[in-house]
Amino acid sequence: MTTTHRSWGRRPLMTAALAGVGLLGLTGGSAMAAQDDDARWDMLRDMYFANRPVEDAGPLLSMEAPTRAHDAALVPIKIATAPGSDVTVKALHLIIDQNPVPMAATFRFADGGDPQTVETRVRVNSYTNVTAVAETGNGRLLKTTRFVKASGGCSAPALKNPQLTVARMGKMKLNLPDAVTAGKPMTAQLLISHPNYTGMQYDQLNYYYIPAHYVKAISVRYNGAPVLDVQSDISLSEDPSIHFTMVPAETGTLDVSVEDSNGRRFQESWPIRANSGS
Amino acid sequence: MPVVEIAPGVFVHAGLHEESDAANQGDIANCGFIVGSEAVAVIDTGGAPAVGQRLREAIQARTDRPIRYVINTHMHPDHVLGNAAFLTEGTSFVAHRNFQAGLMARGSHYLHAFEEAVGSDAAQEVRLMPPSITVTDRLEIDLGQRVIELVAQPPAHTDNDLTVFDRQTGTLFTGDLVFMERAPAIDGTVLGWLGVLDTLSAVPATRAVPGHGPPSAPWPDAAADLRRYLARVVAGVRTVQKAHGTIQQAIATVATDEGPRWRLFDDYHPRNVTAAFAELEWE
Numbered sequence: 001m002t003t004t005h006r007s008w009g010r011r012p013l014m015t016a017a018l019a020g021v022g023l024l025g026l027t028g029g030s031a032m033a034a035q036d037d038d039a040r041w042d043m044l045r046d047m048y049f050a051n052r053p054v055e056d057a058g059p060l061l062s063m064e065a066p067t068r069a070h071d072a073a074l075v076p077i078k079i080a081t082a083p084g085s086d087v088t089v090k091a092l093h094l095i096i097d098q099n100p101v102p103m104a105a106t107f108r109f110a111d112g113g114d115p116q117t118v119e120t121r122v123r124v125n126s127y128t129n130v131t132a133v134a135e136t137g138n139g140r141l142l143k144t145t146r147f148v149k150a151s152g153g154c155s156a157p158a159l160k161n162p163q164l165t166v167a168r169m170g171k172m173k174l175n176l177p178d179a180v181t182a183g184k185p186m187t188a189q190l191l192i193s194h195p196n197y198t199g200m201q202y203d204q205l206n207y208y209y210i211p212a213h214y215v216k217a218i219s220v221r222y223n224g225a226p227v228l229d230v231q232s233d234i235s236l237s238e239d240p241s242i243h244f245t246m247v248p249a250e251t252g253t254l255d256v257s258v259e260d261s262n263g264r265r266f267q268e269s270w271p272i273r274a275n276s277g278s
Numbered sequence: 279m280p281v282v283e284i285a286p287g288v289f290v291h292a293g294l295h296e297e298s299d300a301a302n303q304g305d306i307a308n309c310g311f312i313v314g315s316e317a318v319a320v321i322d323t324g325g326a327p328a329v330g331q332r333l334r335e336a337i338q339a340r341t342d343r344p345i346r347y348v349i350n351t352h353m354h355p356d357h358v359l360g361n362a363a364f365l366t367e368g369t370s371f372v373a374h375r376n377f378q379a380g381l382m383a384r385g386s387h388y389l390h391a392f393e394e395a396v397g398s399d400a401a402q403e404v405r406l407m408p409p410s411i412t413v414t415d416r417l418e419i420d421l422g423q424r425v426i427e428l429v430a431q432p433p434a435h436t437d438n439d440l441t442v443f444d445r446q447t448g449t450l451f452t453g454d455l456v457f458m459e460r461a462p463a464i465d466g467t468v469l470g471w472l473g474v475l476d477t478l479s480a481v482p483a484t485r486a487v488p489g490h491g492p493p494s495a496p497w498p499d500a501a502a503d504l505r506r507y508l509a510r511v512v513a514g515v516r517t518v519q520k521a522h523g524t525i526q527q528a529i530a531t532v533a534t535d536e537g538p539r540w541r542l543f544d545d546y547h548p549r550n551v552t553a554a555f556a557e558l559e560w561e
Contacts, residue, residue, distance in 0.1 A: 066526065
């Protein structure tokens with residue numbers, strides 16, 4: 001994958017443009033920003049989807065994102081799919097357009113015919129569009145977009161308690177709803193403790209860039225069958241969090257395996273007991 | 279620069295409850311100094327080299343003792359960017375052992391934000407230098423017939439909070455471990471912060487100098503509002519998490535009625551709830 005090297009701390013193109021036209025007034029600024037956004041998207045589409053057409057998703061996809069990121073290192077994004085009788089959604093790509101590595105994660109679903117809701121937390125480097133692209137079973141690409149303002153300043157994407165985060169690396173938690181009913185879709189939350197170092201955080205104390213070290217693959221299996229596979233990168237927040245949809249049986253085991261960019265593997269299993277659905 | 283002598287030989291300048299901008303030049307945090315018979319210790323230097331320079335002038339207007347120590351209570355820019363005004367022979371910079379790593383992890387971000395808020399000329403003057411003395415646990419500094427006691431605190435407001443206690447007058451410089459009037463910012467751990475406030479309440483101080491707020495306030499009452507706020511954030515976030523609620527729901531509901539009690543609440547509260555949420559889900 002191509003990555004562009006740009007410091008998290010330095011002002012990216014987009015913000016520079018916004019600041020520059022700020023004096024000209026809001027209208028001019030918005031028009032120019034919109035042009036920049038379009039140009040950036042065209043570049044990303046070519047990079048990730050090799051010039052394939054990407055259509056508007058319409059009601060097939062919905063996305064929730066805060067209009068302003070209160071903590072630029074931890075911005076919750078929720079995406080839901082609504083497959084129809086004639087269309088399935090087998091994968092979702094989450095792209096933070098202005099980030100140094102824009103592709104934050106790809107979620108692959110075992111059953112593209114079921115409605116899926118995924119939620120995660122991302123780092124947002126500057127004012128940016130956040131784009132979700134669905135890949136349908138018949139090979140179409142459909143997108144929806146939200147604009148997120150980063151609050152900047154003190155919310156630098158640095159770890160608040162680095163010693164704790166590193167000591168806890170690889171630990172996982174699974175949060176389930178209070179009522180789990182066999183045969184009924186439910187939302188579960190998987191938390192993976194990991195610093196998710198971006199490779200752009202400079203440790204001037206020791207005079208080096210802390211090497212990128214991040215969760216790159218998450219595999220969720222239920223009773224041995226795939227539920228969700230995630231490919232992820234440095235745009236996910238530290239301690240990655242994934243909410244996902246699954247349908248439990250009366251008894252079963254959820255297995256999660258995680259691989260990070262250093263080749264470390266973490267595994268955990270949880271028994272899930274559901275109420276009888278009948 | 280106006281400074282108040284809050285106790286014999288202890289002076290404080292109170293910063294404004296604003297975000298840094300070109301008009302206030304980054305003068306938004308409390309800073310102060312303690313005068314001994316031999317030497318002066320400065321505690322925080324304000325949010326810009328120009329603020330540090332005015333503090334230096336205020337010191338020189340009150341004593342001819344040399345400024346031997348510049349103590350930074352933590353790495354936030356509104357407390358350290360004035361350091362540049364004290365880069366002279368014979369002045370030691372003192373900070374928590376985690377200070378430099380915390381500052382450098384965010385240094386370019388701070389500089390960029392400062393340049394945008396205050397101006398590029400002011401930004402040219404900024405110097406981020408490593409401390410010459412680091413505190414791992416405790417350190418006593420003798421200013422001449424006056425010993426001040428520095429304690430490196432465990433992670434709380436940040437992971438590098440340092441308190442300064444002047445035994446002679448019973449004055450505790452808390453840095454940003456105590457916010458009054460201005461909304462606090464959680465940049466470390468909220469549970470750790472509440473724990474450190476417990477520890478500090480046992481310090482036999484008669485008054486505290488908060489990082490933001492009045493130049494001086496009775497101790498331990500000075501921390502009462504902050505403790506209430508942080509405890510409410512923790513309790514509220516736990517309630518939302520117990521009901522499997524989201525960060526957005528927590529932001530919309532937790533401790534929002536604290537708003538009228540704090541300046542700049544809307545700028546900091548949502549972020550505090552977010553930080554507490556991420557921390558508490560690992561309990």
